[in-house]
Amino acid sequence: MGFSADWLALREPADHRSRSAELLATLAKRVDGRDVLRITDLGCGTGSNLRATAPAFGPRQEWTLVDYDPALLKRAEQVLSEWADEAKPAGERLVLVKDGKTIEVAFRIADLNVELEQVICGAIDIVTASALFDLISEAWMRRFVKALKTTPAIFYTVLTYNGEDDFIPAHPFDWGMINAFKIHQRRDKGFGPAEGPMAAATLARLLREEGYGVETADTPWVLKPSDIALKTELLKGLHGAVMETGLIADNGADDWLFWRTSMGDQKGSRMKTGHTDILAVNP
Ligand SMILES: C[S@@+](CC[C@H](N)C(=O)[O-])C[C@H]1O[C@@H](n2cnc3c(N)ncnc32)[C@H](O)[C@@H]1O
Known part of the structure; x- marks a missing residue:
């Protein structure tokens, strides 16, 4: 499945404002x-x-950005260079200066299905x-938590x-459309049958079972008329996914x-599109 850079750019402002500031502050304090x-x-x-x-x-950070899509990694290099106050290549890496912080970035092409254990190993402070x-x-997820446990991260x-x-105002088909969409979200997205809407709950449970201290926060997108472009793309995507399930009549x-x-x-x-943030700390 592919994710377009344009779609990721469209969602970025809503993503950034929806994240839990409290959970991030807790993490920042820990490190x-x-x-x-x-x-x-x-x-x-x-x-x-990032x-x-x-x-x-x-003030000193070393990031490894991992994705299996080389075009997205290339775009990441460009977008991060524009975002930073200064950007200099250093061999395979990029050294960014942003608000007085030095952020060294390595870009790694890896399919997480194949190379998970090679990516999550050794001296990492944070896996995100x-x-x-x-x-x-x-x-x-079970495989992921096992790999995570081998690190201090x-x-x-x-x-x-x-x-x-949730929608305001309501429409009589909302429930059917959302439920068909959730069924589509459980399809295989490249990692086996996806947990989709159950993912945050399942992940939190697996982390707790391995002894991690887990905190979660609700971080929904709340989209208003000013978010019309994102909302329209989201609704079209939801409609397209529902059509693939065949669960709702086309005209409906x-x-x-x-x-x-x-x-x-x-x-x-x-x-409102529901999301969850999770922070898990190794015992
Ligand atoms: C919904 S996008 C999120 C991108 C980014 N984290 C953000 O918040 O804008 C999911 C990302 O996971 C990557 N991805 C999906 N399956 C992958 C896999 N098997 N190995 C590595 N990356 C994968 C996609 O290429 C895409 O960049």
């Missing part, structure tokens, strides 16, 4: 004072997670991911879809999409 912070970001896309998280950490874990199966993942969706799904997109810019309308 405060470390000389260099080594962070691995799984399924990094164009580096949105842009949102790095400002909370200390944004908008990744709802794509993942319970079996892969704290685990921090944000914006895992949790299925707690089409009417719903037409009604929802035309309501999109009306005063007082709101769309």
